[in-house]
Amino acid sequence: MRATCWMGRNDVRVEQVPDPKILNPRDAIVRITSTAICGSDLHLYNGFIPTMEKGDILGHEFMGEVVEVGREIHNLKVGDRVVVPFPIACGGCFSCQNHLFSVCENSNPNAWMAEKMWGYSPAAIFGYSHMLGGYAGGQAEYARVPYADVGPIKVPNGMADEQALFLSDIFPTGYMGAENCNIRPGDTIAVWGCGPVGQFAIKSAFLLGAERVIAIDRFPYRLRMARESGAETVNYEEVDSVHDALKEMTGGRGPDACIDAVGMEAHGLGAVGAYDRAKQAMALETDRIVALREAVMACRNGGTVSVIGVYGGFVDKFPMGSIVNRSLTIRAGQAHVQHYMRPLLERIENGEIDPSFVITHLMSLDDAPHGYETFLHKQDECMKVVLRP
């Protein structure tokens, strides 16, 4: 089968690879009908994530049709149309039973690697480095889905792929980011990053009852999409200080909660941005946290900073004093997708949201390298690239 393989920094190629096979009794094989490129795939593309090896298959947002099931799978049969969540969760451990699926204790066979980096290992993820399991990803024609009785959910017949696909990752991620803000009536939420995850965070914040959402980015087309969702926008390249702009817009108090949907490759202006870039280039800092710093400093006293951008390692100049002295709450994590899939599917069925609004580019799987470049450089007003094998 064809698959998008990581061949090195800024080098992905569609290669011929062997088809996946059932390895365990709870596996299923899915023939993929739609798959997307995620912002976190760009961290792999740009070489920021360690333990990648040449030939690794990328992709963790995918859906398709079941073509084979292991002998212990009884909830799915051949021919079912399913969406597959990106964290691989076993369903039987303490974490899974507490619905913390993205920190499943059992799914990562390379847990010792992640333990060295982070203390304990989170759940494995499809196509996201050997430290996180070494599972083949979903930007391919077929994928093996472990624990198929826990992860995949069936897609209703009338729903198009474009509407269901983002239940795999970005819709639950944005939703969890908003949910972690503990939104109460009257709240103002500020969202850094108007990429696809940020767009879903904005929409989710409104779904969860936020009074106002302020979106921060620098690309006019992304800010325009945010405005279409009802957000007010700040272009950080046009204001002197985002902090001051937010202060003014919120009557001097600051937003009640801040969502960081930017992550480790934050683009920063001026001296601070240069500082982070320099430190990262010299491997003195693994992540750039320009957006996170701003979010912490801008949040009102007693507010919440909800981090859904992906970070990998260690950061410099983190405003711990601001957090301690102003009673801030930090909530972070990879989305516990399995927990959110069914409720969010219901919302789609009810017509409360149509996730396909983020799609700007539809390509064939063979054009994946072009898709990565377009997405990375935000060419052609690119928001989300969906690949069809």
Next chain:
Amino acid sequence: MEVFKRRPYQTPGAVIRPLGFAPAGARSRPYTKFRRENFLNLVLHRLPAGQSADGTCCQDVKSQDAGLMAMVIQGARQGAIRAGGGNGMVRAIGWVSLGLGLAGVAAPRRVARMIGAGESDDSRDALLAVGLREIASGIGILSRPQSAGWLWARVGGDVMDLALLGAAAYASDRSQRDGGRLAATAAAVAGIAALDLSCARRLGSQGIGAAVGWAQDHAIHLKKTITLNRPREAVYGFWRDFTNLPRVMGHLESVEPVGDGRSRWRAKGPAGRSVEWDAEVTEDRPNERLAWRSLPGGDVDNAGSVRFEPGPGGRGTVLTVELRYIPPGGALGVAIARLFGREPGQEIQEDLRAFKQMMETGEVARSEASLGRIRHPAQAPAG
């Protein structure tokens, strides 16, 4: 008046220039020489030397040599004072190293003359480098006196010093060479090397033990704990039937009952061989504790126990495995295995992880890539 030659290559002076010392080969200003003399005077509690027209110190050579010896002895005395309890000898070596290093950096020409290598630029450069190395190893030893690594570095340095002394003995510029002093220095260095070696080996054996846990009888002693989201009966039941264990323990090949409460175990040993032993159950308290011990005559002497306890607040079962075994190959075998990335504790940890996966999910997690060095992770494993 000394003549300084321009050196085409980078000298240690580039490193120590900020300290105010003149690098070998550069044009030494009188001010820098003056500062260096005063530093020496400060260290050795002498009155400041008077300056001559070109800045050289006016005190005679013999007393300067004596001053340097005093510095080294001072260092050794510091070491002796701080020594006491535990790695006293190691700390003393560290202080002496520091003292020697400072002497070599502060007055390389004088030290070179002292050891009989003559006051050439070559020997000055060499002494500077050696001095820096000694300072580094001294700091290393003193900061981690329980680590054998720095002492092994010292052994390496001593070997290098002997080589340098040998090279000095055959130096082309024989006018400044003093054969007697060179021989005496070489003997001293050899003696120090022997001392370093014995300390390194002593620490080395302790080191492995400290990491892995040497009991009095030099067995490896491991203790690992894991929590399983299953009731005690299920966990005990799985473990009690030893024939189940090879399903989850990667290094066990087979376990067979041989009647009379005993079982024959076969495991993967070092260098691809298999090791075998018979074991008997020494304690069996259902759902609480299981202990076993190998019988004499097997390849590997080992004993172990497993404790099953309820987790706090009824959260599953806490399993604690204790294992004592004398590894084939002894300490050297463990050290070699370490080089290949296999620690005994790590294997048990991975086995327990697999056991947890089996208990909680019914299967052991396998990813395409974790099955071996596969280029394309979608490739199915052989068999």
